[in-house]
Amino acid sequence: GLQVFKDLDEYWYAIEALDYLARARHALGKPLTEMRQLAEENLRLSRKGGSVAAIVEALYLLGSTLYKMGDMERIEAKALLEESVALCRKLNYPSGMALALYQLGLTTMASDDDQIASTCFHEALEILISSQFTPIILEILVGLATLRVQQQALTPNQSEILLTLATLVFNHPASNRQTHNNAARLLAELDTAGLPREIITAAKEQAQTMTLEAMAEQILR
Known part of the structure; x- marks a missing residue:
């Protein structure tokens, strides 16, 4: 045919x-x-x-x-x-454009061009938040969080935000299998960082009440 x-x-x-x-x-x-x-x-x-x-x-x-x-x-x-x-x-x-930017972000991140990847993820996320395309928002949030963990030593506040994000995405019903697995890997990586118990507790509590939009706003700052 x-x-x-x-x-x-x-x-x-x-x-x-x-x-x-x-x-x-x-x-x-x-x-x-x-x-x-x-x-x-x-x-x-x-x-x-x-x-x-x-x-x-x-x-x-x-x-x-x-x-x-x-x-x-x-x-x-x-x-x-x-x-x-x-x-x-x-x-x-x-x-x-959001989908292409997201894929471009993944591609440049895999090639260790973290600055371009971060720019692509941010722009894609801003577009998607306005259109409420939840599954891709979740994917991008995990991508951005993973990039931040790779890029720099984290302050306690940054660690708490990223742990909250990873927990929120891991438990979100709109997360597909790949996003769920990526969030699990991020949680495991943060778990080995030796974070104080109070940060872990606070992050898990925030993940239960924080909206996706509020989480995206924090990550975009």
Whole structure:
């Protein structure tokens, strides 16, 4: 069916089919090389006959795929995601820009470019808070907290804030499995830091009452 769409120059259907196949392959645990081939073809067709929005989605799909493949592919992933962000700005497409910024933040963090990663996470979080996209907000909060733990020696107050954040995200019903696992790793890392018991107790109490918006405001300061 996909080849028929290509032969008929029905780009929209072919692009949608490729996007679905790429994501389905990943969900089924197929090799990332298969997802990459489909994502590359998706981007090629999107550039040839798709809308600007289709190009944005295709750039994100290929960029996020290459990010998962390791260090050698992350240079290309960064360039694709930067192009996606730029197109989203031009289109005034905030949700797409937030997702691309988040993925760009992950990519640059994996490449040890912490300053760019922090900037991307902050901008994505500001966009998402206004749109109430809770699952991605939770992912970004954990990403930012992890970055802060890696970047610097923490004061007791900073440790309490990050422990509160990790606990809130770990227990939040909207956290997906990956976010939940990332929060668990962050909690384990903070647990080995030898924090005073009063800080641990205070953080756990705050996590029970603090809203996601209030937590985001603290992390953005």
